[in-house]
Amino acid sequence: MPLREEFVRSGSWLFRWRSYLPFVFLPLILVAAMRYPVIESHPNLHFAWSLLSLCISLLGLAIRCHVIGHAADGTSGRNTKSQVAELLNTTGFYSVVRHPLYLGNFLIALGIxxxxxxxxxxxxxxxxFALYYERIMFAEEAFLRRKFGRDFMAWSTQTPAFLPRLRQWKKAAVPMDFPKVIRAESAAVAVIAFAFPALEFVMHHATEGSVAIESSWYALLASGVxxxxxxxVMKRQLRRWLKYERILYAAAK
Structure with a gap:
């Protein structure tokens, strides 16, 4: 099989399983947290580093929220079976980077x-991440190139793939949809809210033999929950509303 087709095929397969990549690193993260505790020896440094790490993850979450909230319907979804794009997004974060959702994923996991x-x-x-997502981005762009042709070529020529070019920023064409963001990004919020306190538990236990952590981490965990x-609740209400709408539509026919 030619390399181009092989990259598309493997990228499409990896696309279906992209949500599970962070779980591969979970054992390594726990080992690292237990092996490199610095809480007692450098508490101020540990606090500053923890804050920096959390801010990086929150930056990734903010990017994802902005992208999802301003994305047109039928684009930038969490579909896993196949590529879906009803139109080509070129404003908002898509005006400065071609794969802003993957950039957000990268930053969230990088902070952790x-x-x-x-x-x-x-x-x-x-x-x-580079090896895994390179194939996914290749397959995604092959799909977009087939579907949008010259429009995709014009946009991709001036927009970097992964490192944003902020001077090209264009205001998002679609208004922010906050309910959509809350429904779509609840999993990412839960991951951040759980991962940081959990690592603190592990570090404190490895260093001090206890699981007592700073109250700020409890606040983060509670906020995430x-x-x-x-x-x-919003997702459940939306499903009920859609079901009710389908019943009314069927009755009207």
Whole structure:
């Protein structure tokens, strides 16, 4: 099979399983957190590094929220079986980078990996992400090129694939849809809210033999739980509304 077709085929397969990549690193993160505790020896440095790591993950979440909230219907979804794009997004974050959702994914996981305080794990994560998502982006762009032709070529020629070119920013054409963001990004919020306190538990236990952590991490965990619960309720109400709408449509026919 020619390399081009092989890249598209493997990228499409990896696309279906992209949500599970972070779980591959979970054992390595736990090992790193237990092996490199610095809480007692450098508490101020540990706090500053924890704050930096959290901010990187929150930046990734903010990028994802902006992209999802301003994306047109039928685009930028969480579909896993096949590529879907009703139109080509070229404004908002799509005006400065071609794959903003993957950039958001990268930053969310990077912050969590950095929080483990293991430089070797950060290097492994960056290399694995590059190898994994390169194929996915290749397959995605092959799909977009077939569907949108010259429009895709014109946009992709001036827009970088992964490192944003902020001077090209164009205001998003679609208004922000906050309910859509809450429904779509509840899982990402839950991951961040759980991962950082969990790593703190592990580090404190490895260093001090206890699981007592700073109150700020409890607040983060509680906030994540509340937001996730709200999102679940909103999803359930949306499904009920869609079911009711289909019943009314069937009755009208």
């Amino acid at each position: 990996v950095m929080h483990s305080l293991a430089p070797w794990l950060v290097v492994i994560y960056i290399m694995a 509340v937001l996730y619960a709200v999102a679940r």
